[in-house]
Amino acid sequence: MSAHAPSRSPAGLAPEVALPADRRSRIRGNPGLSGFLRRGTKVITVGVVAIAALSEAMPALADEAPAHSADARAEVTLRGDARSANASGPLAAAERLQPGTAAPPSDGLIVQAELRNTWRTKAFGPGVALGANVLLASERTGARWRGASRVNELQASLDLGAWQASAGKKVLGWDVGYGFRPNDVVQQQERRTLFGQTPEGRPLVQLEHFDAESALSLVWVNPERWRDDADQARGARESAFAARAYRRAGAADWHFFARHGRHTGASTGAAVSWVADDATELHASARAFERHDRWNDGGAAAGALLHASPWAMATGGGGVSWLAGGQWTGESRIGVLAEAWHDATAPSDRDWSRWRDRNRALVAMQSAPAAAVAGNLAWQATPLAGSLRRDNLFLRLSWSESPWQLSLDALWQPADRGRVVTAALQWQGDRLRIDAAWRHFGGPAGSLLAQLPVRGTVLLAASLAL
Amino acid sequence: MKTPLLAAALACVPLLATASADVAAMLKSADRYRTGAEHLQVETQVTVLQRDGSLDKERRYTVFVQPQRKSLVLMRSPAEAGQKVLMLGDDFWLLLPGSQRPLRITPTQKLLGDASTGDIATLAWADDYSGRLVGDEPCPAPDERRACVHLALQAARKGVSYQRIELWLGKVRHEPVAAELYVHSDKLAKQARFVMDASSAQVDQMVLIDRLGSNKETRVRYLARTPKQVPENWLNPMFLARNPSLE
Numbered sequence: 001m002s003a004h005a006p007s008r009s010p011a012g013l014a015p016e017v018a019l020p021a022d023r024r025s026r027i028r029g030n031p032g033l034s035g036f037l038r039r040g041t042k043v044i045t046v047g048v049v050a051i052a053a054l055s056e057a058m059p060a061l062a063d064e065a066p067a068h069s070a071d072a073r074a075e076v077t078l079r080g081d082a083r084s085a086n087a088s089g090p091l092a093a094a095e096r097l098q099p100g101t102a103a104p105p106s107d108g109l110i111v112q113a114e115l116r117n118t119w120r121t122k123a124f125g126p127g128v129a130l131g132a133n134v135l136l137a138s139e140r141t142g143a144r145w146r147g148a149s150r151v152n153e154l155q156a157s158l159d160l161g162a163w164q165a166s167a168g169k170k171v172l173g174w175d176v177g178y179g180f181r182p183n184d185v186v187q188q189q190e191r192r193t194l195f196g197q198t199p200e201g202r203p204l205v206q207l208e209h210f211d212a213e214s215a216l217s218l219v220w221v222n223p224e225r226w227r228d229d230a231d232q233a234r235g236a237r238e239s240a241f242a243a244r245a246y247r248r249a250g251a252a253d254w255h256f257f258a259r260h261g262r263h264t265g266a267s268t269g270a271a272v273s274w275v276a277d278d279a280t281e282l283h284a285s286a287r288a289f290e291r292h293d294r295w296n297d298g299g300a301a302a303g304a305l306l307h308a309s310p311w312a313m314a315t316g317g318g319g320v321s322w323l324a325g326g327q328w329t330g331e332s333r334i335g336v337l338a339e340a341w342h343d344a345t346a347p348s349d350r351d352w353s354r355w356r357d358r359n360r361a362l363v364a365m366q367s368a369p370a371a372a373v374a375g376n377l378a379w380q381a382t383p384l385a386g387s388l389r390r391d392n393l394f395l396r397l398s399w400s401e402s403p404w405q406l407s408l409d410a411l412w413q414p415a416d417r418g419r420v421v422t423a424a425l426q427w428q429g430d431r432l433r434i435d436a437a438w439r440h441f442g443g444p445a446g447s448l449l450a451q452l453p454v455r456g457t458v459l460l461a462a463s464l465a466l
Numbered sequence: 467m468k469t470p471l472l473a474a475a476l477a478c479v480p481l482l483a484t485a486s487a488d489v490a491a492m493l494k495s496a497d498r499y500r501t502g503a504e505h506l507q508v509e510t511q512v513t514v515l516q517r518d519g520s521l522d523k524e525r526r527y528t529v530f531v532q533p534q535r536k537s538l539v540l541m542r543s544p545a546e547a548g549q550k551v552l553m554l555g556d557d558f559w560l561l562l563p564g565s566q567r568p569l570r571i572t573p574t575q576k577l578l579g580d581a582s583t584g585d586i587a588t589l590a591w592a593d594d595y596s597g598r599l600v601g602d603e604p605c606p607a608p609d610e611r612r613a614c615v616h617l618a619l620q621a622a623r624k625g626v627s628y629q630r631i632e633l634w635l636g637k638v639r640h641e642p643v644a645a646e647l648y649v650h651s652d653k654l655a656k657q658a659r660f661v662m663d664a665s666s667a668q669v670d671q672m673v674l675i676d677r678l679g680s681n682k683e684t685r686v687r688y689l690a691r692t693p694k695q696v697p698e699n700w701l702n703p704m705f706l707a708r709n710p711s712l713e
Contacts, residue, residue, distance in 0.1 A: 120711045173567040198564040215704035246704050273570040281572050329574045431544045465544035
């Protein structure tokens with residue numbers, strides 16, 4: 001850490017949801033370790049070839065012509081996660097009724113290497129850069145190894161001085177919050193993960209303009225999905241035009257956002273980050289949107305036993321999401337971060353009441369076949385994979401003294417008093433970094449966070465920078 | 467009775483002005499031994515030693531120093547490669563690799579981070595501090611056999627890391643010899659000692675003792691200083707978030 005600020009994602013809530021087995025396999029669908037090693041995937045091959053080409057061929061060019069340069073980095077990580085299953089919630093109820101309906105959360109072991117390289121040249125006049133970031137990963141859950149590799153970034157950039165253009169797959173994070181970012185409309189990165197790492201970028205075309213005090217970004221994200229139906233392009237996969245204007249005004253950074261999604265329509269937002277005094281930073285962000293993607297149960301009646309999951313993503317109405325927060329850091333190296341937010345894209349309290357009523361009705365079905373009831377209950381875990389309650393409070397305390405960084409945070413949802421508590425410890429050496437973290441989901445029995453499939457997680461990771 | 471006092475007081479004004487000008491000239495001279503130009507690229511190597519002398523960590527930084535208190539610190543070591551800290555007057559940003567989001571950081575956060583070491587290495591005393599001559603005295607240990615000029619510096623602007631500095635310069639050439647750096651709460655944060663190169667033309671190494679808690683010793687070596695005027699874009703946090711080439 002070069003400055004005493006939240007570096008990676010502050011450890012907080014990640015809605016770690018063990019999905020029903022059918023859904024889990026549908027989402028992952030990755031080859032096992034042997035398959036991964038033998039076959040790989042086309043996209044990984046492209047990424048690795050790009051990295052290799054940039055690492056090997058381009059430095060040779062760089063030796064011959066100073067107009068070229070290459071920048072290569074790698075990080076190897078070994079990570080283990082131990083997860084404890086929750087004894088309450090719809091998935092636990094399904095498992096009690098019909099053991100084997102949904103696989104319990106299992107411990108995981110991940111071996112991964114993140115390779116990143118950028119090659120730059122001015123041989124063609126304007127500066128041209130080719131960048132790649134590839135994650136080679138294999139994950140062991142239970143007795144099986146699965147490939148979890150991906151290309152995080154693969155992009156070309158053109159440097160025209162004040163104007164910059166990019167195309168390809170790229171990570172593009174916007175907004176000013178830590179626990180929640182209503183205006184992160186391109187990347188839509190998962191927040192409060194237990195272990196921070198580079199997210200998978202989005203396909204995009206980008207044009208930007210910079211001067212000393214301001215910047216303008218115009219982005220077309222997921223251009224290849226412009227003609228897709230809404231059901232094929234939900235959430236961050238939606239094709240959209242987005243713009244961000246940035247202006248520095250003394251101690252404050254102002255950001256203004258606009259987005260037009262193919263099926264979610266228009267949204268506009270603004271954000272500010274202001275350094276109020278030597279120790280305090282305050283930030284706020286808000287976005288008003290015309291429509292949004294949300295989980296929908298298709299109007300499934302509380303007492304209805306269905307043959308297929310009623311849950312699917314659908315297009316919901318408009319709303320306003322916002323966040324307000326601040327952080328204070330003292331000379332004693334203690335830091336405090338506090339945030340409150342309203343996520344209008346999360347299901348409403350009324351939606352969750354319907355969800356709870358259906359859960360109760362399913363559990364009370366004494367005469368129905370156990371397997372059918374268990375399946376219906378397992379499907380009820382589906383919306384737990386998204387944003388849960390609309391209103392949230394987040395508090396994080398941290399202390400750092402090189403090479404140690406310790407943090408303790410809590411997320412609280414006032415609607416049902418559910419909570420997530422996380423403690424994390426990091427040791428950073430010259431090349432080696434050790435991360436340890438513990439997270440516990442809890443609250444009253446009826447709270448959503450107390451009904452997640454996972455009750456707690458312990459993580460240990462060692463990362464080596466090369 | 468009042469007239470002679472007034473005359474004496476008026477007679478002191480030019481003397482005070484001369485003393486103030488002398489201090490400013492001394493600070494400019496001391497700055498030249500550490501940096502030397504308005505537009506500059508400074509390569510530094512920072513070695514941190516534990517209280518028992520064992521190696522804690524070693525870091526490499528590239529610092530672009532530009533006029534009007536603008537500077538950009540690039541982290542070069544594997545543990546923090548790709549990280550940058552941008553300082554525009556009293557405003558600071560931290561940029562992390564793999565993120566397209568510059569983080570606004572407070573002066574305290576900057577002070578507590580490793581990047582503040584690079585900041586100390588390129589701090590312009592003449593621009594950021596007003597000075598007062600304390601007097602001639604022996605240099606602090608271990609240079610107590612040399613004659614020094616003792617200056618008391620007070621921050622002349624809001625965002626500097628250290629509110630006041632006690633500075634000792636060589637009496638003849640005004641090269642920096644030692645300093646005590648105090649934070650806003652007036653606690654002694656660091657003690658600094660400056661080691662000149664073989665030709666005594668420039669500061670070769672700065673040795674800092676942390677007095678805020680750890681008592682660790684930090685050695686900052688100036689590996690290279692070259693004139694460098696950076697494009698306007700490089701000092702825009704949103705541009706830096708693109709991870710552009712900064713060579």
